[in-house]
Amino acid sequence: MKTLFTILSLFVFLAGFAQTKISGKVIDGKGKAVPGTNVFLLDTYDGTSSDADGSFQFSTAEVGKKMLVATFVGYKDFQQEITLGNKVIEVSITLEETINELEAVTITAGSFTAGDASRRTVLKAVDIATTAGATADISGALNTLPGTQKVGETGRLFVRGGDSNETRTFIDGMVVLDAYSTSAPNTPSRGRFLPFMFKGTSFSTGGYSAEYGQALSSALVLESKDKAESTRTDIGILSVGGDVAHTQAWDRGSVAAKIQYTNIRPYFGFIGQEIDWKTPPASMEGVGVFRQQVGKDGLFKFYGNFNHSNFSLYNHSINDFNVKYLYELTNNYGYLNGFYENVLNEKWNVRGGLSYTSIQNDAWVESDNIQETEKGIHAKTVFEGSLSDKIELKTGAEIIQRSYTQNFDLRTGSDYALGFDELIASGFAEADVYTSNKFVTRVGARLEYNNLIHKVSVDPRISLAYKTGASSQVSLAYGKFRQSAKNDLVRVNHHLASEQAEHFILNYQLVENDRTFRIETFYKRYNHLVKYGNGNPLELNNAGEGYAKGVELFWRDNRSIKNADYWVSYSYLDTERDYLNFPHKAIPTFASAHNFSFVYKHFVQRMKSQLGFTYSYTTGRPYNDPNMERFNGGKTPYYSDLSMNIAYLPKPYLIFYFSCTNLLGRDNIFGYEYSPIPDAAGVYNSRAIRQAAPRFVFVGIFITLSKNKSVNQLPSL
Amino acid sequence: MKTLNIIPILIGALLLLVHSLLANDERYMEAMQKNIQAVYTASSMEDLQNSVNTLERIAAAEKTKWEPYYYASFGYIMMANREQEGGKKDIYLDQAIAAIEKAKAINANESEIVALEGFAHMIRVTVDPATRGPQYAGLAMQTFGKASTLNPENPRALALLAQMQYGTAKFFGSPTTEACGTLITALEKFDTYKSENPLSPQWGREMALGLKKECN
Numbered sequence: 058m059k060t061l062f063t064i065l066s067l068f069v070f071l072a073g074f075a076q077t078k079i080s081g082k083v084i085d086g087k088g089k090a091v092p093g094t095n096v097f098l099l100d101t102y103d104g105t106s107s108d109a110d111g112s113f114q115f116s117t118a119e120v121g122k123k124m125l126v127a128t129f130v131g132y133k134d135f136q137q138e139i140t141l142g143n144k145v146i147e148v149s150i151t152l153e154e155t156i157n158e159l160e161a162v163t164i165t166a167g168s169f170t171a172g173d174a175s176r177r178t179v180l181k182a183v184d185i186a187t188t189a190g191a192t193a194d195i196s197g198a199l200n201t202l203p204g205t206q207k208v209g210e211t212g213r214l215f216v217r218g219g220d221s222n223e224t225r226t227f228i229d230g231m232v233v234l235d236a237y238s239t240s241a242p243n244t245p246s247r248g249r250f251l252p253f254m255f256k257g258t259s260f261s262t263g264g265y266s267a268e269y270g271q272a273l274s275s276a277l278v279l280e281s282k283d284k285a286e287s288t289r290t291d292i293g294i295l296s297v298g299g300d301v302a303h304t305q306a307w308d309r310g311s312v313a314a315k316i317q318y319t320n321i322r323p324y325f326g327f328i329g330q331e332i333d334w335k336t337p338p339a340s341m342e343g344v345g346v347f348r349q350q351v352g353k354d355g356l357f358k359f360y361g362n363f364n365h366s367n368f369s370l371y372n373h374s375i376n377d378f379n380v381k382y383l384y385e386l387t388n389n390y391g392y393l394n395g396f397y398e399n400v401l402n403e404k405w406n407v408r409g410g411l412s413y414t415s416i417q418n419d420a421w422v423e424s425d426n427i428q429e430t431e432k433g434i435h436a437k438t439v440f441e442g443s444l445s446d447k448i449e450l451k452t453g454a455e456i457i458q459r460s461y462t463q464n465f466d467l468r469t470g471s472d473y474a475l476g477f478d479e480l481i482a483s484g485f486a487e488a489d490v491y492t493s494n495k496f497v498t499r500v501g502a503r504l505e506y507n508n509l510i511h512k513v514s515v516d517p518r519i520s521l522a523y524k525t526g527a528s529s530q531v532s533l534a535y536g537k538f539r540q541s542a543k544n545d546l547v548r549v550n551h552h553l554a555s556e557q558a559e560h561f562i563l564n565y566q567l568v569e570n571d572r573t574f575r576i577e578t579f580y581k582r583y584n585h586l587v588k589y590g591n592g593n594p595l596e597l598n599n600a601g602e603g604y605a606k607g608v609e610l611f612w613r614d615n616r617s618i619k620n621a622d623y624w625v626s627y628s629y630l631d632t633e634r635d636y637l638n639f640p641h642k643a644i645p646t647f648a649s650a651h652n653f654s655f656v657y658k659h660f661v662q663r664m665k666s667q668l669g670f671t672y673s674y675t676t677g678r679p680y681n682d683p684n685m686e687r688f689n690g691g692k693t694p695y696y697s698d699l700s701m702n703i704a705y706l707p708k709p710y711l712i713f714y715f716s717c718t719n720l721l722g723r724d725n726i727f728g729y730e731y732s733p734i735p736d737a738a739g740v741y742n743s744r745a746i747r748q749a750a751p752r753f754v755f756v757g758i759f760i761t762l763s764k765n766k767s768v769n770q771l772p773s774l
Numbered sequence: 775m776k777t778l779n780i781i782p783i784l785i786g787a788l789l790l791l792v793h794s795l796l797a798n799d800e801r802y803m804e805a806m807q808k809n810i811q812a813v814y815t816a817s818s819m820e821d822l823q824n825s826v827n828t829l830e831r832i833a834a835a836e837k838t839k840w841e842p843y844y845y846a847s848f849g850y851i852m853m854a855n856r857e858q859e860g861g862k863k864d865i866y867l868d869q870a871i872a873a874i875e876k877a878k879a880i881n882a883n884e885s886e887i888v889a890l891e892g893f894a895h896m897i898r899v900t901v902d903p904a905t906r907g908p909q910y911a912g913l914a915m916q917t918f919g920k921a922s923t924l925n926p927e928n929p930r931a932l933a934l935l936a937q938m939q940y941g942t943a944k945f946f947g948s949p950t951t952e953a954c955g956t957l958i959t960a961l962e963k964f965d966t967y968k969s970e971n972p973l974s975p976q977w978g979r980e981m982a983l984g985l986k987k988e989c990n
Contacts, residue, residue: 093820095827100835102805106827109820128830130869286912665947706946 077141080114081148083107083127091129091152099124099136117141131157133446156447156491162524164499166534166564166577167264169202170257187704188656188671195248195258196237199277200673201654203577203609203626204262207675207696208647210727210746212247213237215647216262217581218605218632219274219558222543226250226277227269229358229396231412232457234433236277238340239388239418241332241370249362249390254346256282262609263560263579264534267485267501267518268439268451273540273558273583281358281396284348285311289763293317296756297324302344310349317342319366331747333371335383340366355399364390369421375732375744385421405442411435426466431544433459444488451501452486461544475548479541480508487518495524507541509551514539528569534562542587542597550597557585571615573624581605586636594638603634603642623657643689646728649675649696666705673698680728683741696725714757722751805832806841806973813849814977822853833876840877841973844887847873848975851894860901867901870894885925886975892917893934907945914938927967930975932960933982940985954989957982 083094090111097104103117117123120141125148127135132152139146188198196214200207206215213221226236228250238247257280265276284306291302302315320339347359369385391414398408411434418429439453462476487501501518520534539555547553564577586601613624629651635642653674660667677692685691702716719725729743736742805828812825826849833842850870854863871894877887895914899906915938921931939953964979 093823093827095830097827097831102801102828102831102835104827104831106824130865286909286916662947708946708948 076116076118077143077146078114078116079125079139079146079148081112081150083111083113083129083150083152085132085152086154091132094127094129094150094152096125096127096150099126127152131155154494156494161491161494162497162522162530164497164520164522164532164534165530165566165575166520166522166532166562167204167560167579168259168261170259187658187667187669187702195250195277195279197248199260201624201626201656201671202260202262203575203611203628203652204275205628206630206647206649206652207673208678208727209696209698209725209748212240214275214277216275217579217607218603218630218634218645218648219581220645220647223272223274223540223558224277225269225272225275226279228279228360228394228412229281229410230268230278230408230437230439231394231396231410232271232433232435233392233412234414234431234459235390235416238364239366239386239390241338241368241384241386249364249392250279254281254360255279262577263581264518264520264536264562266451266499267487267503267516267536268453270483270485270503270505270516270538271457271481271540273538273556274581281346281360282348283356283358284309284350285313287763289761291315292760292762294758294760295319296754297321310347312348313344313346315342315344317344332749333373333381335369335371335385336367338366338368340364351397352399355397358394358396360392360394360396362390362392364388366390375730375742376734376736382423383421387419389415389417389419391415401440401442405440407438407440409436409438411437424468426464428464428466429462431459431461433457447491449489449491450486451488452484454484455482457481457483461548463545463548477509477547477551479547481541482506482508497522505539507555509541509547510554512554514555525565526567529565529567532562532564532566534560534564536560546587546597549595553587553597554585554599556583556587556599556601558583572617573611573613575609575611577609577611579605579607579609583634586634588636589638592638592640601634601636601639603632603636605630605632607631618659620662621657621659623655625656626652626654628652640688644679646679646681646689649678651676664705665707666703669702671698671700673700678728681731682729682743683731683735691729693726693728696727697721697723698725710761710763712757712759714755714759716755718753719748719751724748724751802832802836802839803972806845810845810973813845813852816849816852819853819856822849822856825849826853830873833873838880840880840884840887841971843873843877843880844890844975847871847877847890847894848977851890851897854894854897863897863901867894867898883924885921885928885931888917888924889921889928889931889934892921892931896934896938903945911938911942927963929960929963929967929982930978932956932963933978933985936960936982937985940988950989953985957985957989961986 083091083096085091092107092109092111094107094113095104096107096113098117098119101117101119103115103119105113105115107113122138122140125137125139127150129152131154133155135150135152137148139148184198188201196212199205199214204217208215208221211221214224215221216224226233236249238249259278261276263275269276269278285304286306288306289304293300298317298319300315300317302313304311304313318341321337322339342362342364345361349357351357367387369383371381372384374380392412394410394412396408396410398406400406414433416431420427435455435457437453437455439451441451442449444450458480460476460478462474464472464474466472483503483505485501485503487499490498492498499520503516503518504513506513516537516539518536520532522530522532524530537557537559539557541547541555542553559582561580562577564575567574581604583603585599586603587597587599588601590596590598607628607630609626609628611624611626615622630648631650632648633642633644655672658667658669673696675696677695679689680691680693681689682691698718699720700716700718701720702714705713725748726745728746730746731741731743809825809828813822816822816825826846829842829846829849833839833846836842847870850866850873854866854870857863857866871891874887874891874894881887892914895910895917898910899914915935918931918935918938921928936953936957939956940950943950943953960982964982
């Protein structure tokens with residue numbers, strides 16, 4: 058036993074002797090100490106946290122070769138093999154930064170992102186929905202951001218000197234061929250998609266990613282929500298109609314359906330209108346949404362939207378009010394979008410989709426019938442992944458096939474039809490190279506083949522961003538963009554080349570303590586714009602060109618005033634173009650030099666209400682007066698509008714909503730229409746293009762029925 | 775010389791082996807109890823970081839125990855709670871969730887882990903209530919519900935649910951009767967619930983008593 062005891066005590070003695078002391082200092086790439094770093098031996102308890110000056114020290118009884126590890130959030134794990142046995146080991150540890158979402162610089166030139174996923178976005182998803190004057194219309198809310206022009210009679214987005222068709226909408230990466238509801242001429246249309254559907258919005262005013270194409274000015278990229286969180290029924294009773302929606306949620310998926318009926322007639326009965334309606338607009342809409350999580354990380358989304366709308370009105374002759382023409386329009390719209398995404402492996406994701414759009418417009422002008430049909434299919438696949446921890450790559454391919462026909466059924470004269478089929482096949486690749494968390498370069502290219510004109514094109518896109526301080530950065534973007542000419546032009550000449558634009562953008566942004574400051578300047582060069590040869594609309598060519606340049610400012614403050622959030626945006630635009638029927642380069646009628654918006658939102662706890670105001674001001678827009686020598690020589694008076702909205706929540710599941718545009722009652726004039734024939738004195742008479750009504754008042758009651766009584770529709774208002 | 779009797783040596787070696795295994799278990803228990811106390815009583819961010827680091831080391835070394843990940847996550851949530859700056863709060867909550875995911879991978883149906891996940895979602899709301907409220911408040915309540923389903927006796931799931939219900943009622947100006955009712959049940963469970971696990975969480979009673987003052 059004595060031998061045993063000796064052996065045992067020898068073990069203990071030896072064990073005691075074999076303590077190794079490990080010490081050193083932890084610093085980052087710049088030599089700064091990193092306190093709180095976890096320094097330890099892999100698979101043991103032995104370790105410690107580094108001190109305020111980065112130094113650390115701990116003892117271990119382990120022997121042999123062990124892995125020394127150092128970890129701290131925001132840095133790559135440090136690993137070094139050490140051999141234990143000596144009494145003291147000194148290790149100096151330098152931690153390498155990871156490219157992490159919160160610290161990394163982002164490319165901001167020409168883009169506004171709203172969403173909760175990225176925490177440093179300038180706008181939140183709920184902002185799109187709660188801006189006064191927007192009445193839950195996405196374009197309406199985006200119109201308060203810099204880079205947009207207020208063209209009130211259309212309700213569409215005009216970006217930086219570009220026409221409204223130069224902005225394209227994408228849902229989950231899939232193109233939406235007609236993002237606006239149909240409207241009577243000179244009356245505003247609304248977006249077809251409601252803000253509540255989306256978890257993220259990325260609105261670019263130029264220089265957008267190589268993933269998107271066929272948009273000369275801007276891409277509005279909407280990301281639909283994933284699985285709904287709870288089962289609920291939503292009822293909306295509105296001054297212009299009503300809707301009912303039901304969402305059923307289960308563990309890994311959800312399905313939702315919504316029916317909406319809108320009829321403006323009762324509303325028009327109360328409030329006088331400028332337009333002589335025969336049948337005010339009415340529409341019936343059905344929406345279905347299905348989401349299902351597949352496998353471990355996959356997601357399948359399906360969205361369907363059907364809309365039937367109809368209206369008729371009398372167009373009065375400018376020269377003689379008693380002469381009037383009946384105009385009637387019926388629109389049937391269908392949109393189906395299927396989307397799939399999944400994780401392929403640790404480094405790569407795949408996503409893809411298939412969408413189908415069908416648009417049918419049936420118009421009557423007195424006894425002449427014009428039927429317009431557009432059908433489109435879009436198929437797309439994108440692979441996204443990391444080539445290394447500093448390089449991210451995105452690459453994909455897509456096909457967009459469109460068929461357009463227009464049938465003219467005329468009372469006098471022969472019937473005829475025009476149309477075309479266009480197939481565009483494209484591929485793109487884009488890489489984000491992070492030199493560090495402070496500097497990123499994005500390089501991409503987009504290849505397109507258009508079978509109508511048998512042309513292959515390659516367009517480059519480059520942008521970079523540099524972090525100048527902890528919360529500020531500078532960003533630069535350049536890109537070439539192309540877009541097929543509008544349908545009504547291509548149907549006349551199938552061989553029209555794509556219109557092109559080149560963007561140069563420079564931006565500085567500072568986001569700190571819930572305040573954002575942003576200044577951006579841009580230069581756009583347009584060429585191959587479609588022009589009427591010899592002033593003849595049936596003789597089209599691509600000889601047109603133009604430019605747009607300007608400066609924009611944006612200031613947002615979420616903190617100075619308690620419970621309040623406001624932003625101010627100002628855009629200066631200098632643009633001229635020579636296109637369509639222009640005799641030479643001139644300022645287009647949709648462009649105003651100065652655009653100013655002020656948006657204010659306040660949550661009043663005591664009144665359980667959210668109050669919002671929006672004030673918009675723009676300088677006059679040009680219009681063409683045939684009585685004047687100079688083309689587009691007229692200038693409208695300035696535009697000024699103050700709108701407000703109130704959302705009152707007496708109970709968590711009940712919301713009363715009221716909004717009113719143009720509180721000051723200003724008679725805003727957007728332009729002038731001129732009679733095509735001069736009167737007896739040789740003067741062309743005119744009529745002002747005004748707002749459809751002095752004010753638009755909207756009242757709504759929103760009820761949400763669900764097991765969780767605190768769920769309501771506020772986020773979607 | 776007498777030949778070395780092999781049997782005592784073998785027994786000795788065996789004893790040494792068993793001793794070291796028991797010592798490992800003992801070492802684990804000792805280290806855990808020390809660090810659990812540390813996260814409960816930590817008075818500074820530095821102290822919390824130290825305890826969290828130690829718990830992460832234990833978790834990585836043990837590999838099959840969910841408790842070290844659980845308490846590391848609890849520590850991160852405490853750090854998120856103390857942190858004033860929104861962006862940094864989110865970083866701590868991200869780490870809390872990462873630790874919870876690792877704990878769930880080891881034991882998917884443990885009510886305490888799920889209740890802690892709900893707690894992380896609850897703190898997530900405080901970063902930006904207006905934006906985060908709609909999404910995370912609902913998620914938190916759902917998660918607490920799930921934790922109660924896994925173990926109806928879990929007082930922490932009920933106490934946290936009561937906190938959430940109370941906060942929502944105050945925000946909308948609704949009556950707090952439901953919240954206070956949940957709270958009374960929670961306090962009862964704090965008295966009656968006894969877990970078999972010596973390392974089971976013990977926290978939460980003080981938080982519940984604090985809320986009780988608001989109820990009466």
